[in-house]
Amino acid sequence: MRLLSALLLLLLLSSAEPRKGGRNRDRGMARGKGRANAVKRQTSECKEYMEAGEKYLDCQDRQLTGVQQHWPEDIHHLLLARNKIQVLRDNTFSQFKILKSLDLQQNEIYMVEDGAFAGLGQLTTLLLQHNKMKTASEEHLLPLPSLRYLRLYDNPWDCRCSLDSLVRTLQVPSNRNLGNYAKCSEPDALRGQKLKKMRPELVCPEDGEGQQPGQKPQEGQDSLPKPPPIKKHPDANSLCHTYMFPKPMLDCKSKELKNIPSGLPSDIVRMDLSSNSITQLRPKDFVAARDLKLLNLSSNSLDQIDTAACVLNDPGGPMSACGSL
Numbered sequence: 001m002r003l004l005s006a007l008l009l010l011l012l013l014s015s016a017e018p019r020k021g022g023r024n025r026d027r028g029m030a031r032g033k034g035r036a037n038a039v040k041r042q043t044s045e046c047k048e049y050m051e052a053g054e055k056y057l058d059c060q061d062r063q064l065t066g067v068q069q070h071w072p073e074d075i076h077h078l079l080l081a082r083n084k085i086q087v088l089r090d091n092t093f094s095q096f097k098i099l100k101s102l103d104l105q106q107n108e109i110y111m112v113e114d115g116a117f118a119g120l121g122q123l124t125t126l127l128l129q130h131n132k133m134k135t136a137s138e139e140h141l142l143p144l145p146s147l148r149y150l151r152l153y154d155n156p157w158d159c160r161c162s163l164d165s166l167v168r169t170l171q172v173p174s175n176r177n178l179g180n181y182a183k184c185s186e187p188d189a190l191r192g193q194k195l196k197k198m199r200p201e202l203v204c205p206e207d208g209e210g211q212q213p214g215q216k217p218q219e220g221q222d223s224l225p226k227p228p229p230i231k232k233h234p235d236a237n238s239l240c241h242t243y244m245f246p247k248p249m250l251d252c253k254s255k256e257l258k259n260i261p262s263g264l265p266s267d268i269v270r271m272d273l274s275s276n277s278i279t280q281l282r283p284k285d286f287v288a289a290r291d292l293k294l295l296n297l298s299s300n301s302l303d304q305i306d307t308a309a310c311v312l313n314d315p316g317g318p319m320s321a322c323g324s325l
Helices: 002-044 161-170
Strands: 047-051 054-058 077-079 101-103 125-127 149-151 184-186 241-243 249-251 270-272 294-296
Touching: none
Parallel strands: 054 077, 077 101, 101 125, 125 149, 249 270, 270 294
Antiparallel strands: 047 054, 241 249
C-alpha cells in the first residue's frame, strides 16, 4: 500500500511539473514581450526641448526609417542623425514650416527625390554627410532659398553627368559654405577631387565621338587627369562627425587618431579629440579652425606640446584654445 501511494505521488508530481513549467514559460514570454515593447517605445520616442528660445526635436539613435506624422510641426531644429533612413520622398519635411536646421548625417540615405525638401523656406543648415548618396542635382536645393550651410562629404559621389548641375551650383561664389569637403568616388579618373574645386567640364565632357564619361578613352585620345595622391594624415571630415547646433562642434572622440587630423572646418567652435592616441601638438595644427574656442584633448598620450599650437588669432588678441588637456 505504501509502495502504491508512493508511485501515485510520483505520477502526480511528474504530471504537475510540465504545467508549472508552462506557466513559468508563459510568464517569461510575457515579461520578455513587455521588455521588447518597452525597448521599442524607448527607441521610437524623441526628446523635445527648448534652447535659446528655439525648439529642438532630438530623434537621434532611434532606429528610425522615416519621419513620423505625429511629430510637432513648430520645431526649429530636427536631429535625425544615426538612424536607418534610406530614401527621402517628395514633401518628407513639408509640415515643418519654420525649420532652421535639419541633421540627417550618419544614416543610409541613397536616394533623395527632387521635392524632398519642399516647404523648408527658412532652412539654413542641412547636414547630409556620412550617407550613401551617389548623385544629386540643383533641383534638390531650389526649395531652400535660405540655405547657408550644406554638408555632403563622405558620400560616394559619382561625378558623371547626373551630378553636373549640383557641382556648378556649389561653385557659385555666393555659396561658399555649401558642399565643402565633398569628393568624387567615381569614376576612377576623378576620384578624390573636391566637388567645390574640380573643373565642371570634367563631370560631363562634351564629346563629339560619343564617348561616355567614365569610359576608357580610345586610342589617341587624352585621358582625364589622374586623381591626386592620398593624403598621409587622416581627414577630419571623413573621420569625425560635425554638429552645427546649438554650436558648431567637431566630434573626433575615440577615433584612434595619432595626429591632429587635416582639413579642420574653419567654422568649428568646439572640438572633441579625447580618448585618442595623440602624442604631440605642433605649430599650426589648428590654424585652419579660425573660430575654435574650446578644445578637448583629455585621455590622450601627449608628451610634446608646442605652445604655438594652442594660440589662435582672435580680434581681441591671442587666445588659448586648449581648454581641456
